[in-house]
Structures are given as structure tokens and as C-alpha cells.
Amino acid sequence: MMEQLKTVLLLCLIGLSLFLTYQLWYGQKPAELVAEDVYEQVEIETPRSLEETVVPYRIVLNGGNTNYLYSKGNPGFDELWQELSDLLKNIENNFFSEDQNGPEEEGLRCLACYFDPALPAGDENLWLPGLSTGSIEILSLYCLQDSYWLVIKKADQEEKQYLLLDEAKAAQFSAILENLDLENETAYSxxxxxxxxxxxxxxxxxxxxxxxxxxxxxxxxxxxxxxxxxxxxxxxxxxxxxxxxxxxxxxxNVEPENLEKELLLKTFFVDYNLVREIEERDGSLLYTDGEKGLRLSNNRFEYSYPRLEEGQTTVNYSEALRKSSSLISFHGGWPENLRLADLSLNSRAGLWFYVAEWTLYKNGYPFLTGQPTRASFNDQGLFHFTRSLYNPEAPVENFEEExxxxxxxxxxxxxxxxxxxxxxxxxxxxxxxxxxxxxxxxxxxxxxxxxxxxxxxxxxxxxxxxxxxxxxxxxxxxxxxxxxxxxx
Amino acid sequence: MKLGRAKLILIIAFAGLNIFLGYQLFWPDFGRLTEAAVTSEALRETEQKLAENNYVLEASFDRATRTSDFVPVSPSREIRHELLYDLIRTGVQIEESDRAIYYRADDRLVIIHTSGLLQVFFENNRSSLEENPVDLDENDLTEQVATILEEHHLLPEHKRFDYLEHKEDGSVILYYHQLLEDKPIYSGQLKVFIDAAQIRAVEIYWLEPGERIPTREMEVIPPTEALKNLVAELGPSPEERSIQKIDLGYYSGEYDAEKWEIPPVWRIVLDNNQYYYINAFTGNLEKEAVIPEQM
Incomplete structure (x- = not known):
């Protein structure tokens, strides 16, 4: 009888120890420990690749006496850029020359890509890997009767560079152009x-x-x-x-993009528990930990981290492009039809920093807004960010017009x-x-x-x-x- | 028989294990509360660091682990209501500007700012003290001042006299701060300006505490860390400076806002006349709020 009692007691104790261990391991932490456990993982959007980050602000196709424009948001733009990008990545045997005898006549130009920000090209870059390193502002394709020429205009360089394409590459460009249906497109001059x-x-x-x-x-x-x-x-x-x-x-009708407030706060404040909330008289919410501030209002948000403004900038242009992609993906995401519209290196009081700016497009037309979507950053990190994006798919209900x-x-x-x-x-x-x-x-x-x-x-x-x-x-x-x- | 002994040993072992697990699970505060946040070694190290920068620690403080939380607040309207009722009853002229409303009565001017700051300027002898403040001890002075303020509906509840400042021109300023469950809210302040045995003006910036969230209660940094952070912020002092008080309370800059949260702070008093607030969660010196402005 005694032995049976011992057995039961032992089994109870083993069961209790397992339960207590489970509770200790997975159970709720006491309040005092919360501050030490705040570095939680935040699930955010994956940053875009470089070829999705840098896209032309305009692709012009020459169809005889008229031109056809493709911009972000136009149906088929992303596919067209993807095909062109793939082709440009594979042009390795570059013998670009500054020969003044290259094609110049406007009528022979069958395609032109305008880049802003400029396309990083050359050694150690994705595009035209054989080219000397530089940033391309305009890339044109001239279609002559018996030859195709690629002509590039680099940023900060007056001289153009010319490359006579081999037959295979010329055929690939030709195929891309032939596949485009321009019949219903608006003609431009x-x-x-x-x-x-x-x-x-x-x-x-x-x-x-x-x-x-x-x-x-x-x-x-x-x-x-x-x-x-x-x-x-x-x-x-x-x-x-x-x-x-x-x-x-x-x-x-448009509506402001719907951002998840808590997730947004976690992306700006590593230690989310140390952030305090201020409700302003206009209904805006301001969050600060004493060093950083984030203001959320109906249509926009604005972030500032003044201490980081003291930092310097050493990253090169390509790295800055990647960094800008990470920043916008991390802080709110990169919606469809948003294009990086500018990336510039600026200085203030001897301190250098990058400013990246994005523009939203619909049907190839850019959105003009009161507050830009813009990030300022240096080696230390992001020190100023404003974001004001809209969803253009809100249904029309209140229009007075008939x-x-x-x-x-x-x-x-x-x-x-x-x-x-x-x-x-x-x-x-x-x-x-x-x-x-x-x-x-x-x-x-x-x-x-x-x-x-x-x-x-x-x-x-x-x-x-x-x-x-x-x-x-x-x-x-x-x-x-x-x-x-x-x-x- | 051997099996029985083995069972007994296992029962004792598991009972011991369960007591240990239970202690860890249900009484985590027990160990933490008895644990000193400031060890003797940490204190010595801090004193040495202070001495290297020409600061002397004269204050004493509680060395146990402390916890605190954010307090949601909004500008208090309680005092304002009582005062305005009194003013309107006796007759008042009202003027308005963008940032304030002015109430002009025979014996005083009352200004209510949009930020919540209330200023009262007395214009006759209705606010006279019995004696010159320099001739009164601190208790008598605060008692007399309290009586006059109460008479004018200017004495908020939950206040504590903080300190007295003697100006070079002979005037005196009395400082009170707000209390929340015996903890000071340094942002909530009452200032009484006395000159020639008369209360000349009163400034009240009082706050209405909102509902607190118990789960936001967290352990604060030890006072030694706050001291080190302050010295790092101020840098070495050319002359010896004395650290005379260090207390835990709540403080933030003033916001012209509807509602906000104020963090716990360590208030450090240097040379009896300079006050610094170190955020007790982050260890940063509390300055003006970081308000994002368009570049």
C-alpha cells in the first residue's frame, strides 16, 4: 500500500515538474522583464532588387513620325523594362567608342530609355558589365537598315558612347520592338x-x-x-x-494608404516599449523615445532622428540605391507603381547625405502630392523620412459630375x-x-x-x-x- | 526494499526540483526586489567616475531595484474652472488672442494659455503676507502662502513644496510640484512669485493623469547609471560641483497637445540650484521633444 502511494506521489511530482518547466519556458513573463525582451523580430517587405529599384522614368518608342511613351503604371511597362534590362545585362563584349560618326539622326532612333535616377552600369554593376563604370542618363537604340547601334549618354559627360550590336543582340532588340502593340497608344511628338x-x-x-x-x-x-x-x-x-x-x-477618388501603426512603430523604434505617445490637438499622433520622433497624421507620416544628421556618407551610388530600396520596404513597404524618382548626394554644413524620393504613378502619369515621399540617410542610418502615398483605387461615390x-x-x-x-x-x-x-x-x-x-x-x-x-x-x-x- | 528507497530518493529530488521551479515561476520579484540594483562596487565605480570629472556625490538614494511606468496626462482644467467661476461671479473683462485668453478683474489679471499654463498677476494688497519672506522660516512661509492661494482658489490638490529660490533683487520664488501616488510629477508645477511681502504672481501648469497601463511597468535604470549619463552629457566640470539630490519621479517637456505620456526620470540636483532630468528607461537627458519638421 505504502509503495503504491509512493508511486502515485512520484508520478504526480514528475507531472508537476514537467508542467512547471513548460510554464517557466513558454509562459508569460512578468512585467518587469518586458523591457529586456523587446527586440522582437519584425516581418517586413523584402527590399526590391536593383533592377526593380532603378527603372526608366520614360521609355520612348519611335514609330515612324510619331513617338509612343511608356512610363511606370502603363500596362506592359514592367515587362518591357524587364526584357530590356535582361538584354542589357548580357551585353558583355563592350567596345563602346566615342566615335563621332555614330548615328545621330532623330528619325533613326527607335527606342530611348530616360533614367532618373541614373542607371549604374559598367564594372561591378548589373548592366553593361564591360563598360567603364558610370551612370547612364539616356540609353538609345538606333535602328539602321543593316545595323543596330546602342548609344549611351552618361551623367556628367557630354560625349556619347556608341556600340555596334552584333547580329544576335540586334535580333533580340528587334524582337522586343516588334512584339509591342502600339495601335491603341497615344502618339506623342x-x-x-x-x-x-x-x-x-x-x-x-x-x-x-x-x-x-x-x-x-x-x-x-x-x-x-x-x-x-x-x-x-x-x-x-x-x-x-x-x-x-x-x-x-x-x-x-483616392484614399491614404493603410499602414499598420504598430508594425510601423516597431520599424522605427527598436525598443518599442520605451516610446511614448503624444496626441496633438489636430488629432495627429506623435511618438518619441526622446531621441527620435514619428508623427502620424491622416494622410502621411514624418520621422526624424536629429542625432544621426551628424554622420558622414561613404557608400557609393549603387549601394545607396540598394539602401534606399531597403528603407522604403522596411518603413511601410513599396507599393505597386511606386518608382524611385530621385537619388542625390547632398551636403549641409560639410556633412554629406543621400536624399531618395519616390513618386507614385497611375496609367503612366505621376502623382503630385503636397508632401513628398522622401528619405534622407547617411552611413549612420535614416535621419529623416516623410511618406505620403495614396491608393488610387477608391471607388467614386461622391462625385457631383454626371x-x-x-x-x-x-x-x-x-x-x-x-x-x-x-x-x-x-x-x-x-x-x-x-x-x-x-x-x-x-x-x-x-x-x-x-x-x-x-x-x-x-x-x-x-x-x-x-x-x-x-x-x-x-x-x-x-x-x-x-x-x-x-x-x- | 531497494525500489522503495529509490522511489523515496526520487520523490525528494522531484519535490526539491518543483520547489525551485515554483520559486522561479511564481516569485520572480522576490529575488529581484531583494537584489540591490546598485552594488557597493557599482557605487564606488560611479563615485570614482564622478570624481574624475570634478563632481562630488553628496546625495543618498535607495539602492533597491525600482520599477516605474509611463503616465498618460492632459492639461488639467480643474483649477481653471474654480478660478473662472470666482472671476465671473465678481465681474471680469475678457480679451482673446491666438495663444491665450485674458481675464481682467479689479484686483488681478488672469491669463489662460492654450498650452494649459495659467498665470495670475495680483494688482493690490489682497495677497499680502504677514511678514517679509526672509524673516519667515520655510514652514511658516509655505503655510501663509497656502492660506492666501486657497482663498484665491489657486491651490491645487496633490502638491508638494519643492524648493525656494531667492533672487538677487530680494524677491522669492516658491516651487511646488504635483504628486501622483506619492511620486512627484515634476512637469506639473506651481510657482509663487513673492516680492516685498506680497504675492505678485502665480503660475500653474497642472496635469490630469489618465488611465495607466499596468503591463507597461518596467524596471528603471539604477541611479548610478543616471549619474554617469549626466556627467557624460555635461562633460568635466572646471569647478567642483556637488550632487545634492537624486529622486525618481516623472517629467517631460511641455507639449501644446491634447494628451501625452510622461516617462519616469531620475531628477538630479546640482549645487542646490540646477535641475536635470534623466529618463529612467533610456538613460537619456530629457530635453525638448523631438518633433519631426519638414526639411
Whole structure:
């Protein structure tokens, strides 16, 4: 009897010891220990590869007398860039020369890729590995009858470099171009001073008032615009492509991207438990551990770590590209159709740092927002970050306008580029004290502006114009001015 | 018989193991609370580090392991309500600006700032003390001041007299701080400005504690670490400086916000007139908040 009791007691004790061990190992920790166990693993998006990080901001295809543009967000853009990228990675036997006899004629250029940020190429880089190391701004393909030439323009170099492609590579490029279906694409023309003069003379504004032109009720002002344009010289400072014929764009509702607050906090504050919350009067939330600060508001967030600003920068351009990809992937993720739009090395008070900036695209048109999505970093790490991204797929419900083409969008006809240019010049003359007789045109392109109306965030098609360094945003259909302060 | 003995040995062994496991599991605080956060060796090392930088430790402190938490707060409106009721009852002229509201009565001017700061300036002899403050001892002075403040609805609850500052022009400032369960909230402050035996002005920045989250209670850094961090921040002193007090409380800079959390701090008093706040979780010197601003 005694032995049986001992057996039962022993079994109970063994069972209890197993239970206690389990509890000690896996059970809840007391509060006092929490601070020591905060370095938890955070699951975040995998950073993008270099070929997904650097993509052209525009691919221009020459189809005879007209051009076709591909940008981020256009159907087929990612596939086209992927094919071109693969091909460029395999061009190893590089004998680029600065021979001045290479092809130059615009009509022979069948493809051009414009990069901003520049494409890292050459030794130790993915693309054109045989080339001397450098960053490519424009990469063009010239299709002659019996030969294909690759022509590159490096950043900070005036001279172009030329490579005569072998037959196999030429055939591969040719196949890519032949597979593109350009039938339903909008045709564009490279803007030149000759084209401006030609259009203005062929289509005098006073005889054919422009539909929807906001200045049409004021013939004096209209005439002034035309006269000024014809009188003033226009200096085109960038490769600007303007649409030939009608362009239709969508107006749509947008909503701020939905970021998980707790995950976001964990990506900025390693020791999440030491962070305190401040609720500001406008409803924004500020988180700080005394050294770093993160402000979350409805449409954006902003992060600052002033102590790291003292650091220096030694990483090269390629490394900085990789770092920028990691940063945005880590802090909120890299949504579809977001493109790295700039990466520059800056200095302040003798301290060097990189600034990376991203732009969201829809159907090939960039989004203009009030606060950029921008990261500033150095060897020490990220010291300033702002992020303001929107989901353009929110359904349209509150639009007052009638005639929706589909339940999710309203399509509007875009005013002609000539009208947009005239209106922008008029705006500049109204605001600037001394415009001068020569206008420097830096941009004339279609985009989307994020604004608000009756509490609803909206994506509005706009003409974005830069004249004499001044940025002008005009509603694409009415050409009414949108103040930059009204952008969200 | 041998099996029986073996069972007995195993029973004793497992009973011992279970007692050990139970102790580790259910009384983890027991060992931690009896453990000194500041060992004699750590104290000696700190004193040596301080001496190397020309600081002398004269303060004494509790050497046990301490825990604390964040306190959610918002600007208190309690004092404001009582005061305004009194003012409106007696008649008041009101002016408003972006950052404050001004209430002008016959005997005082009251300014309520949007941040929650309340200032009262007395303009007659209704706030006179019985004697000049320099002739009073600290207890008598605080007692008389408390009576006058209560009469003017300016005495908040849960306060503690902190220290007295004598200015070169003969005026005196009395400092009180707010208390939360006997722990000081140094951000919640009452200042009384006395000149020529009269209370000239009162400043009150009082906070309303919110609901605390028990799971956020954590162990704080030992005071020796806070001292070392402060010296690292201030650097070596050209003249000998005396560390006279070190206490655990709560402190953060003022925010013009709706609600915020204030961290525990070690308040270190140097030479009886300089006050530093070291975050008791991070060990950083508490300065102005890091507010992200657009570059």
C-alpha cells in the first residue's frame, strides 16, 4: 500500500515538474522583464532588387513620325523594362567608342530609355558589365537598315558612347520592338521650338477660340497670351513630349494608404516599449523615445532622428540605391507603381547625405502630392523620412459630375498642350515681376494632383508646367490653376 | 526494499526540483526586489567616475531595484474652472488672442494659455503676507502662502513644496510640484512669485493623469547609471560641483497637445540650484521633444 502511494506521489511530482518547466519556458513573463525582451523580430517587405529599384522614368518608342511613351503604371511597362534590362545585362563584349560618326539622326532612333535616377552600369554593376563604370542618363537604340547601334549618354559627360550590336543582340532588340502593340497608344511628338512656332502659326488662337479655355471670356487677355508667346523666345530645357490629338484621363477618388501603426512603430523604434505617445490637438499622433520622433497624421507620416544628421556618407551610388530600396520596404513597404524618382548626394554644413524620393504613378502619369515621399540617410542610418502615398483605387461615390463612364472613374478630355502652355505663361506673367523675353521651359507634362473636395480626397488630371523654374499646376480639362499649397 | 528507497530518493529530488521551479515561476520579484540594483562596487565605480570629472556625490538614494511606468496626462482644467467661476461671479473683462485668453478683474489679471499654463498677476494688497519672506522660516512661509492661494482658489490638490529660490533683487520664488501616488510629477508645477511681502504672481501648469497601463511597468535604470549619463552629457566640470539630490519621479517637456505620456526620470540636483532630468528607461537627458519638421 505504502509503495503504491509512493508511486502515485512520484508520478504526480514528475507531472508537476514537467508542467512547471513548460510554464517557466513558454509562459508569460512578468512585467518587469518586458523591457529586456523587446527586440522582437519584425516581418517586413523584402527590399526590391536593383533592377526593380532603378527603372526608366520614360521609355520612348519611335514609330515612324510619331513617338509612343511608356512610363511606370502603363500596362506592359514592367515587362518591357524587364526584357530590356535582361538584354542589357548580357551585353558583355563592350567596345563602346566615342566615335563621332555614330548615328545621330532623330528619325533613326527607335527606342530611348530616360533614367532618373541614373542607371549604374559598367564594372561591378548589373548592366553593361564591360563598360567603364558610370551612370547612364539616356540609353538609345538606333535602328539602321543593316545595323543596330546602342548609344549611351552618361551623367556628367557630354560625349556619347556608341556600340555596334552584333547580329544576335540586334535580333533580340528587334524582337522586343516588334512584339509591342502600339495601335491603341497615344502618339506623342518631341517638343521643339519649330513645332511650337508651326502649331501657333497653323492654329491661330484668336480665330479658333479654344474650348474650355478659362480666358476665352476675356479676349484682351487671350490676345495678350498669344502675342507674348509668339513674341517671346522659348528655350526648351528638357526632353518634352507632347500628345498629338485627343487625350482622355480619369478623375477618381483616392484614399491614404493603410499602414499598420504598430508594425510601423516597431520599424522605427527598436525598443518599442520605451516610446511614448503624444496626441496633438489636430488629432495627429506623435511618438518619441526622446531621441527620435514619428508623427502620424491622416494622410502621411514624418520621422526624424536629429542625432544621426551628424554622420558622414561613404557608400557609393549603387549601394545607396540598394539602401534606399531597403528603407522604403522596411518603413511601410513599396507599393505597386511606386518608382524611385530621385537619388542625390547632398551636403549641409560639410556633412554629406543621400536624399531618395519616390513618386507614385497611375496609367503612366505621376502623382503630385503636397508632401513628398522622401528619405534622407547617411552611413549612420535614416535621419529623416516623410511618406505620403495614396491608393488610387477608391471607388467614386461622391462625385457631383454626371456621366461617369464606369462606376469607378470619370473620364475627362484633356486640354491641348498649346492651351496649357499659353495658360502657364499667362500665370507666370501675372505673378512674376520680370519674366524676361526668353522663357525657359523645364516641363510640360500630364500628371495627377491629389486634392480634397468636401472632405473627399481626389486624384485630378493636371498639366504640370515648369517655366523659368516656377512650377505651375493646371487642371487638365479646365486649365484652372491649382495652388501647390492645396495639394495633399 | 531497494525500489522503495529509490522511489523515496526520487520523490525528494522531484519535490526539491518543483520547489525551485515554483520559486522561479511564481516569485520572480522576490529575488529581484531583494537584489540591490546598485552594488557597493557599482557605487564606488560611479563615485570614482564622478570624481574624475570634478563632481562630488553628496546625495543618498535607495539602492533597491525600482520599477516605474509611463503616465498618460492632459492639461488639467480643474483649477481653471474654480478660478473662472470666482472671476465671473465678481465681474471680469475678457480679451482673446491666438495663444491665450485674458481675464481682467479689479484686483488681478488672469491669463489662460492654450498650452494649459495659467498665470495670475495680483494688482493690490489682497495677497499680502504677514511678514517679509526672509524673516519667515520655510514652514511658516509655505503655510501663509497656502492660506492666501486657497482663498484665491489657486491651490491645487496633490502638491508638494519643492524648493525656494531667492533672487538677487530680494524677491522669492516658491516651487511646488504635483504628486501622483506619492511620486512627484515634476512637469506639473506651481510657482509663487513673492516680492516685498506680497504675492505678485502665480503660475500653474497642472496635469490630469489618465488611465495607466499596468503591463507597461518596467524596471528603471539604477541611479548610478543616471549619474554617469549626466556627467557624460555635461562633460568635466572646471569647478567642483556637488550632487545634492537624486529622486525618481516623472517629467517631460511641455507639449501644446491634447494628451501625452510622461516617462519616469531620475531628477538630479546640482549645487542646490540646477535641475536635470534623466529618463529612467533610456538613460537619456530629457530635453525638448523631438518633433519631426519638414526639411
Amino acid at each position: 518631341l517638343l521643339t521650338v519649330d513645332l511650337i512656332n508651326e502649331i501657333m502659326q497653323d492654329d491661330p488662337v484668336e480665330d479658333d477660340p479654344i474650348e474650355n479655355d478659362p480666358v476665352e471670356d476675356d479676349p484682351t487677355e487671350e490676345n495678350t497670351n498669344e502675342g507674348n508667346l509668339l513674341e517671346k523666345e522659348i528655350d526648351i530645357r528638357a526632353s518634352i513630349y507632347v500628345p498629338l490629338g485627343e487625350v482622355f484621363m480619369e478623375k477618381f 456621366l461617369p463612364v464606369s462606376p469607378h472613374k470619370i473620364t475627362v478630355e484633356v486640354a491641348a498642350w498649346t492651351d496649357a502652355l499659353l495658360q502657364a505663361i499667362s500665370n507666370i506673367e501675372d505673378t512674376a515681376t520680370d519674366v524676361g523675353s526668353r522663357l525657359r521651359l523645364g516641363a510640360l507634362e500630364l500628371a495627377y494632383a491629389v486634392t480634397t473636395s468636401e472632405g473627399q480626397l481626389r486624384g485630378i488630371p493636371v498639366w504640370f508646367v515648369i517655366i523659368n523654374g516656377e512650377e505651375i499646376i493646371l487642371e487638365a480639362d479646365t486649365l484652372e490653376t491649382i495652388n501647390k499649397e492645396d495639394l495633399l
